[in-house]
Amino acid sequence: MKNSREPDFPDSFDYGQFLPALAIDCVIFGYSEDGLKILILGYKNTSYFSLPGGFIRKREAIDDAAKRILEERTGLKDIYLNQFYAFGNLERSDPELMKMIMENNGFTPSDDHWLLQRFVSLGYFALVNYKRVKPRPGFLSDSCRWYGIHELPELIFDHAKMVEQALEILRRDVYSKRIGENLLFEMFTMGELQKLYESILGEKLHRTGFHRKMMRSGLLKRLGKKKTGGAHRSPYLYSFRSDKPKHAIS
């Protein structure tokens, strides 16, 4: 078993342990009061950014690989994961760019270096608790931080399209799955939940309609009251019902 403290891909790394030509990229969503965010890696000595990604071991299920990659970058286990699309056109690969990124890290890869091959990438997205994450840069990257979904830096390859598509699926499923549970905390007020939904959907929602809709959806459970000071009526606390499936992937 590999210790996640080792550098991920040193120069002498054994790429042979992975399935070739197949990668995983993750759109990791987090949320704070200023809105929905995504965890982005910055490559050392360059102005290039990318989604956290990785490869699949030869005897590893793809979902397990995605979980491992997520844990390597966030330190979190047991998070909401959703495989949403496989990206595999020819234009998405850019060996020149990857070579340049490697060179800026002191590597001089040959033209047939493993990392320069054409990859098909499986897109996963994850919903994580922003405050629990300990962002960890990986091999080739020296930054790992959150960016608001409207303030993303320019991403390599087709990663911007991946983000867009992940967001689309997230929006589609937002009223039918336990989205919000991993982005917020275990308990939250209806107002907090509404702000999260507005941030995901990119539009203002009507307060009373949202309240009814969420309660009728059967996803929520109402708990006791919240007393934390506020010069107004104290809101109830809510949580997601535990009898509904917690994750898209078990």
Place this chain on the structure above:
Amino acid sequence: MKNSREPDFPDSFDYGQFLPALAIDCVIFGYSEDGLKILILGYKNTSYFSLPGGFIRKREAIDDAAKRILEERTGLKDIYLNQFYAFGNLERSDPELMKMIMENNGFTPSDDHWLLQRFVSLGYFALVNYKRVKPRPGFLSDSCRWYGIHELPELIFDHAKMVEQALEILRRDVYSKRIGENLLFEMFTMGELQKLYESILGEKLHRTGFHRKMMRSGLLKRLGKKKTGGAHRSPYLYSFRSDKPKHAIS
């Protein structure tokens, strides 16, 4: 360019032209009056069946590979295609079974034969016109025919799960995409369309509600009348509006 009349995978075949460890499997839906069908291959001299599948060339987009595979089995181009999921757990591979299938075809593959490796498979589904298809068996298979979705033979690997999942997505999208266009003909009556939808959804639909819903969806266009003899009011003919996207994949 490979001529599709060549046998697909003769013993001396150059597997090196493909991306390793990555496959494509296709759930090809067709429809006739007795219901929704799927195109299934039967392996020679065995009682095993599988979805039509294939591999991806090293310089070929995955969508193009799916189109090529579909054309090889059906003779059709320009069909409704939808990539719906990547299947990649470890249990899905069964080299013993594949070896047996090959042996029943007169091959004696070594244990490290290319076809016996672990594959991740990209699931696509297609909607085709049943009557236009010329089913063509491929390498290892000697039958290629339609099976009703409730009369499928036992499929290898996780192909039954693939069918199930494809059907789920088809059902989810049935009211928002131009489904029906490629399963029926260019023009159809509302009754014909309703029967198709009932077959897809697996339930009876209410006639008048269906009529309204389809017309309100904006997907349909009403044409002139149909006169073909019937001792009753002649139904209108309908088609899908051409200003909506025709395929899920361009």
Place this chain on the structure above:
DNA sequence: TTATCATTGTTTCATATCGAAACAATGATA
């Protein structure tokens, strides 16, 4: 102690959708 105020929870009303059923239209057949 009391009035004020912001926010939350509930109710009401108009509108749109959908299932269900009634009703009207139509074209072949008897």
Place this chain on the structure above:
DNA sequence: TATCATTGTTTCGATATGAAACAATGATAA
């Protein structure tokens, strides 16, 4: 000309949603 099966349209009731009014409540200020 009457009958009949099927299709298209309309209506009615139940339900969901947008919008707004109304009630409740807990801190703060007078």
